[in-house]
Amino acid sequence: MNATSASRPETEGLSVSVVVYRPELAQLASTLASLGAACEALWAVRRDLPITLYIVDNGGLPEIRQELDELQAHGVETSILSGHGNIxxxxxxxxxxxxxxxxxxxxxxxxxxxxxxxxxxxxxxxETNPEVGLLTPWIGDEQGRQQFLCRRYPTLLDLFVRGFLPGSVRSLFTRRLARYEMRDVINEREIVWDPPIVSGCFMLFRTGVLRKLAGFDARYFLYFEDYDLSLRAHDVARVVYVPTVRVLHHGGGAARKGTAHIRMFMASAYKFFSRFGWKWL
Known part of the structure; x- marks a missing residue:
């Protein structure tokens, strides 16, 4: 981020960024429709809060004019950022x-x-907790079961077991993974302050905090950029898990996406541990 963006004054409002690379049209349309419904509910109470959506096209964006028109009809300003390639x-x-x-x-x-x-x-x-700079929600899977995506600082063994072992073997590490996934404190009812790491699938920031952090570290191409940003966020603000804020997540792990994703995962893990410190077992 450059000096001009870092010094840009804040105004009332919410901006949203969605980065896509060859997305599945049906799922992207579902995400945008749910965003539109959430914006309507927000505006029913806060008409003074303008909302802007940025679709960042890293390549392969399908035709979504209808979906964007529907958002604009509800007052969401939309913009597609494209032409930069898969960055x-x-x-x-x-x-x-x-x-x-x-x-x-x-x-x-x-x-x-x-x-x-x-x-x-x-x-x-x-607005009732001015010390908060980053909020993470309750996250469910397609069956509505809670996903435990808040994390304690990982070891290499935690990442290998969770990401790459088959379920029959992974069950031998149930207690270890439960601790890593903070299952002892994360639930559907209680607010949890300052979880060390939160998921990048939904990170709601005060924009001023993002500017202080200069956004994501561009050295990560994919994976671990959210781990990195989470840990740095604690230096400038408080992070909070709020289970009354709810979303569903349809994503999958690196190992289920093929060898290219495994290579990217390993490369990013190396960068992460080299910066924040290696923990093996």
Whole structure:
């Protein structure tokens, strides 16, 4: 991020960035529809809060004019950022963060469906808790079961077991993974302050915090950029898990996406541990 974007004054409002690379049209359309519904619920209470959506096209964006028209009909300003090629997840979001002049900025995956009241509840929480700089929601899977995507600092063994072992073998490490995934404190009812690491599929920031952090570290092409940003966020603000803010996540792990993703995962893991410190077992 450049000096101009870092000094840009904040105004009221919410900006959202969604980075896509050859997305599945049906899921992207579902994400955008759920975003539109959440914006409607927010506006029903906060008509003074303009919302801007940035679709960052890293390549292969299908035709979504109808979906964007529907959002614009509800008052969401939309913009497609394209022509830069596949620059990676974090750098893609940074293109939108550089343009954001809003009070809040949502980093959103194209495989997330928002609960209708997710944005309303999140903004309410920010406005009653000024020390919060980053909020993470309750995240469910396609069957509505909770995904435990808050994390304690990982070891290499944690990552290998969770990401690459078959379920029959992974069950031998149940207690270890439960601790890594903070299952002892994360649930559907209680707010949890300062989880060390939160998922990049839905990260709602005060935009000023993102500017202080200069957005995502562009050295990560894919994977671990959210781990990196989470840990750095603790240096400038408080991080909070708020289970009344709810979303569904349709994503999968690196090992299920093929060898190219495994290579990217390993390369990013090396960069992460080299920066923050190696933990083996």
């Amino acid at each position: 990676g997840y974090g750098r893609g979001h940074n293109l939108a963060i550089e343009r954001a002049a809003t009070r809040y900025h949502l980093v959103l995956n194209p495989d997330i469906d928002l609960d209708r009241e997710a944005l309303l509840r999140a903004v309410d929480f920010f």
